[in-house]
Amino acid sequence: MTSPAHRKSYGVKGAPYAFLLPAATLFALFFVLPIGYAIWLSFRKVHVSGLGLGVGARKEVWAGLENYKDALTDNEFYHGALRVLGYGCIVVPVMLGLALLFALMLDTERVRLAPFTRLAIFLPYAIPGVVAALLWGFLYLPSVSPFYYILDKLNLPQPDLLNGGALYLALSNIAVWGGTGFNMIVIYTSLRSIPAEVYEAAKLDGAGPLQIALKIKIPMVAPSLVLTFFFSIIATLQVFNEPTTLKPLTNSVSTTWSPLMKVYVDAFGKGDIYSAAAEATLIAIATLVLSFGFLRAANRRNKQEAAP
Amino acid sequence: MSSLAVRKAAPAAGTTPGTAQGPPLRRRIALIPTLTLLLGAIYTLLPVAWVVIASTKSGSELFSTFTFLPGSGFAENLKDLSAYRDGVYWKWMGNSALYAGLGALLSTGVSAFSGYALATYRFKGREAIFNVLLAGVLMPPIILAIPQYLLMAKADITDSYLSVLLPQILSPYGVYLSRVYATAAVPSDVVEAGRMDGASEWRIFTRIAVPMMIPGLVTVFLFQFVAVWNNFLLPYIMLSDDEKFPITLGLFTLLQQGNNQPALYTLVITGAFLAVIPLIALFLVIQRFWSLDLLSGAVKS
Numbered sequence A: 001m002t003s004p005a006h007r008k009s010y011g012v013k014g015a016p017y018a019f020l021l022p023a024a025t026l027f028a029l030f031f032v033l034p035i036g037y038a039i040w041l042s043f044r045k046v047h048v049s050g051l052g053l054g055v056g057a058r059k060e061v062w063a064g065l066e067n068y069k070d071a072l073t074d075n076e077f078y079h080g081a082l083r084v085l086g087y088g089c090i091v092v093p094v095m096l097g098l099a100l101l102f103a104l105m106l107d108t109e110r111v112r113l114a115p116f117t118r119l120a121i122f123l124p125y126a127i128p129g130v131v132a133a134l135l136w137g138f139l140y141l142p143s144v145s146p147f148y149y150i151l152d153k154l155n156l157p158q159p160d161l162l163n164g165g166a167l168y169l170a171l172s173n174i175a176v177w178g179g180t181g182f183n184m185i186v187i188y189t190s191l192r193s194i195p196a197e198v199y200e201a202a203k204l205d206g207a208g209p210l211q212i213a214l215k216i217k218i219p220m221v222a223p224s225l226v227l228t229f230f231f232s233i234i235a236t237l238q239v240f241n242e243p244t245t246l247k248p249l250t251n252s253v254s255t256t257w258s259p260l261m262k263v264y265v266d267a268f269g270k271g272d273i274y275s276a277a278a279e280a281t282l283i284a285i286a287t288l289v290l291s292f293g294f295l296r297a298a299n300r301r302n303k304q305e306a307a308p
Numbered sequence B: 001m002s003s004l005a006v007r008k009a010a011p012a013a014g015t016t017p018g019t020a021q022g023p024p025l026r027r028r029i030a031l032i033p034t035l036t037l038l039l040g041a042i043y044t045l046l047p048v049a050w051v052v053i054a055s056t057k058s059g060s061e062l063f064s065t066f067t068f069l070p071g072s073g074f075a076e077n078l079k080d081l082s083a084y085r086d087g088v089y090w091k092w093m094g095n096s097a098l099y100a101g102l103g104a105l106l107s108t109g110v111s112a113f114s115g116y117a118l119a120t121y122r123f124k125g126r127e128a129i130f131n132v133l134l135a136g137v138l139m140p141p142i143i144l145a146i147p148q149y150l151l152m153a154k155a156d157i158t159d160s161y162l163s164v165l166l167p168q169i170l171s172p173y174g175v176y177l178s179r180v181y182a183t184a185a186v187p188s189d190v191v192e193a194g195r196m197d198g199a200s201e202w203r204i205f206t207r208i209a210v211p212m213m214i215p216g217l218v219t220v221f222l223f224q225f226v227a228v229w230n231n232f233l234l235p236y237i238m239l240s241d242d243e244k245f246p247i248t249l250g251l252f253t254l255l256q257q258g259n260n261q262p263a264l265y266t267l268v269i270t271g272a273f274l275a276v277i278p279l280i281a282l283f284l285v286i287q288r289f290w291s292l293d294l295l296s297g298a299v300k301s
Helices: A003-011 A013-041 A068-073 A075-106 A114-126 A129-140 A145-151 A166-192 A198-202 A209-220 A222-237 A239-247 A259-269 A273-306 B002-011 B022-030 B031-054 B059-064 B073-084 B089-119 B126-138 B142-154 B161-168 B173-183 B187-194 B202-229 B233-238 B249-259 B262-287 B292-296
Strands: A043-047 A058-062
Touching: A003 B292, A013 B089, A013 B126, A013 B142, A013 B161, A013 B202, A043 A273, A043 B187, A068 A075, A075 A114, A075 A166, A075 A209, A075 A222, A075 B031, A114 A145, A129 A166, A129 B031, A129 B249, A129 B262, A166 A209, A166 A222, A166 A239, A166 B031, A166 B089, A166 B292, A209 A222, A209 B173, A209 B187, A222 A259, A222 A273, A239 B249, A259 A273, A259 B073, A259 B142, A273 B126, A273 B142, B002 B161, B002 B292, B031 B126, B031 B262, B059 B142, B073 B089, B089 B126, B089 B161, B089 B173, B089 B202, B089 B249, B089 B262, B126 B173, B126 B292, B142 B161, B142 B187, B142 B233, B161 B202, B161 B233, B173 B202, B187 B202, B202 B262, B202 B292
Parallel strands: none
Antiparallel strands: A043 A058
């Protein structure tokens, strides 16, 4: 650095911190403090002496790992996690598969109606999850749904989408419908950043569109596939709105269907904020472990591929 | 493009150049991709088309006539919805506009400050601060919302507009996008030239950097507007007074009551239809001068 520039930058030393002050303050107040408080609560419990009446009869005491032990051995919490796992195994591959397919199709030469279809497929992004669940909920409801009307007229069997195993498909469909467009845009954007020369050589070698897609395009957008996969896992683990909204339409969605719903019920239904805090902490840890594990695995693969 | 394509493109200016082989009309449309995309569009538009049509049906038509046949009750549904609990529906819409509009505006400001600082200055702890802010994306909203609620209960500000507005101002994704845009759009020699001219850091930011970052900041605003408008969990936890509900929570409570009285279904459906209009309209209008690509942080350099 030359000396005048150094003098200048000395004068602006405090500026970046001043610009970051609002974000840092909000981060401390609405991220760090609540997370710290939740972790603190997760190690506490209420000790009730006597009948729990009168001043001082209910006292908050140290609980150690008791809440965590309870959460990990809790049957409902465990089953909620399994349900979300099953749901995620449908949502993530189907949603990203469709997003990749649509992105590749948009990137094909001589495709028609691309701007219209691109906007249409992206449209659900603008629709709140609650409203999406509500719309599909009605479409699953035999008394209102056009699908059931057609099935009825054709004398075909009418599946019950709101109960049993089909419920997973019904819920997954809502997430796929809502999320495909956004992921498609992310993948399509990175497809378009591939320089045209890359394809020219392959075309001269006689590669068809399918081969170009499989051998060149997909490997080149791998980083954005990793990114969308990563965000989809996080979103799936946190599923709450869709099952909560479908609940009024079916008895098969319990109030504790997903782990997050159980946290809500424990905190506000039962008023046991300590167990809820422990469960929420466990979900956060699972999210962090999964995401970092995944990112590390993805990085390692990239390095391996780059090495030879 | 190959020389063949260039020669071919000359007569049909404006259309995508096709290759030289085959009958021109059949070769010019890629049939399978176009059909696949159309199927995708039908899939995404179907529920929207359904709600548009269903909102025109009166209560009895909803359960008796074929769903994709328009009914005759839209005006009445609208009247019923507006009359429901003294027009609380429009109150919800207003609340959503307030939460999303003001929230997104403040969020864009904070993101612009942070993104600009992280992009243009070299300072101690820069990457650490950025990574810590980004880690916020990973936090499940409920692990934040419950302790936020408990802490706000101590400060006695739950069930208020502030309790929904404040936690949504800082958006890790917004900070990330702002940094990407500032890095791409604000050249460091322009900033340095401003300093040479003796402009203060604040002046350089407001007069030079912000105008350059505008397209990116519009994206941050839109992204956060949609995120707040669509948020359900936070208001669900924070609010109990339905006069302060946003539209998502309002529709949810309406659906819950409809569970016992199917007559309310027509209100829920009409309400859902009206609730998606503002965001769809916003996207269609903004589409004209805004590229969807910006949303994924892609910037042309």
